[in-house]
Amino acid sequence: MKKSFLILLIILCSCNESRELTSQTNKAENPDMNFISWLSSQKLPDKLDFCGEKIPLEVPEVRERAEREFYVNLQSPGQLILYIKRAGKYFKTFEKIIKDNNMPDDLKYLSVAESALYMSRSPKNAVGLWQFIPETGKKMGLQIDEYVDERKHPEKSTAAAMKYLKLGFDYHKSWILAAAGYNMGHQNVVDNIQFQSSENYFDLFLNEETSRYILRIAVIKEIMNNPDKYGIKLKHEDIYVSPKTKVIQVEQYIPNLAEWAKANGTTYKDVKLLNPWILQRKLSSPPKGKVFEIEIPAQ
Numbered sequence: 001m002k003k004s005f006l007i008l009l010i011i012l013c014s015c016n017e018s019r020e021l022t023s024q025t026n027k028a029e030n031p032d033m034n035f036i037s038w039l040s041s042q043k044l045p046d047k048l049d050f051c052g053e054k055i056p057l058e059v060p061e062v063r064e065r066a067e068r069e070f071y072v073n074l075q076s077p078g079q080l081i082l083y084i085k086r087a088g089k090y091f092k093t094f095e096k097i098i099k100d101n102n103m104p105d106d107l108k109y110l111s112v113a114e115s116a117l118y119m120s121r122s123p124k125n126a127v128g129l130w131q132f133i134p135e136t137g138k139k140m141g142l143q144i145d146e147y148v149d150e151r152k153h154p155e156k157s158t159a160a161a162m163k164y165l166k167l168g169f170d171y172h173k174s175w176i177l178a179a180a181g182y183n184m185g186h187q188n189v190v191d192n193i194q195f196q197s198s199e200n201y202f203d204l205f206l207n208e209e210t211s212r213y214i215l216r217i218a219v220i221k222e223i224m225n226n227p228d229k230y231g232i233k234l235k236h237e238d239i240y241v242s243p244k245t246k247v248i249q250v251e252q253y254i255p256n257l258a259e260w261a262k263a264n265g266t267t268y269k270d271v272k273l274l275n276p277w278i279l280q281r282k283l284s285s286p287p288k289g290k291v292f293e294i295e296i297p298a299q
Helices: 002-029 031-041 060-074 077-100 105-115 134-139 154-172 175-184 186-196 208-225 257-263 268-274
Strands: 245-250 292-297
Touching: 060 077, 060 208, 077 105, 077 154, 077 208, 105 154, 105 175, 105 208, 134 154, 154 175, 154 186, 175 186, 175 208, 257 268, 268 292
Parallel strands: none
Antiparallel strands: 245 292
16 A cells, blocks of 8 residues: 555656646746737736826826837837836937027937937938938038038937927927927928927827827837846946047048058048948048047057
């Protein structure tokens, strides 16, 4: 009898171990299920704001739209990691220019929403960290021609973006409406306000991209400010940094950038990477009364 009981006990233990191993194997083989379980456990914060202006999450329709941006962003963890890493290269520049203009620090998150902090080009020919189309970029004082595209100049494009946003704020006295105007054009915002008789962004019926825009930025801000809360574990050394450089002022036409780079102790590759606003293998003379400032690696 004792022998039979021991045999039964061994069989039961073996079955339990087999089930446990199967469970662990299933978890290992189905990481997507673990991620879905984690994602469904995340909840949109009760409070979100942009430039000190409250997002009315107590309005069910607004909260639903905000949750869309929240979960869509969280389901792309690789992109969120790149946002945070790239911020190390650009946010100090953004913050200084924003502060110098006495504008809200939150405006730096527009660039994340616009370009993912990457020198991208959209199907509408919007270019750079702040995604200017040629017409608007030129109106804001950027040089855009066959040799130079200052939409790809981090400092100059940021200053131009602040100039454009300030135009919207001066008119509306709202950074949310100014940011909406950045996305769809200030005049389009004015037209919608007049037609719909409301100056509240959250009461306006706008195109899908602009209706998502402010909520997307607010969610990006929340996640980037609280990465640990959302499972993003990055060390200080993981963050990208801008290389140390020195500036050479150029007043004349450069017929061969490779030769110019070599003469200045660097390479054509470094010149192009550090100065994405230079489009060709040569560089035109700067506009009258101005100089080009070319960055090269500091020795």
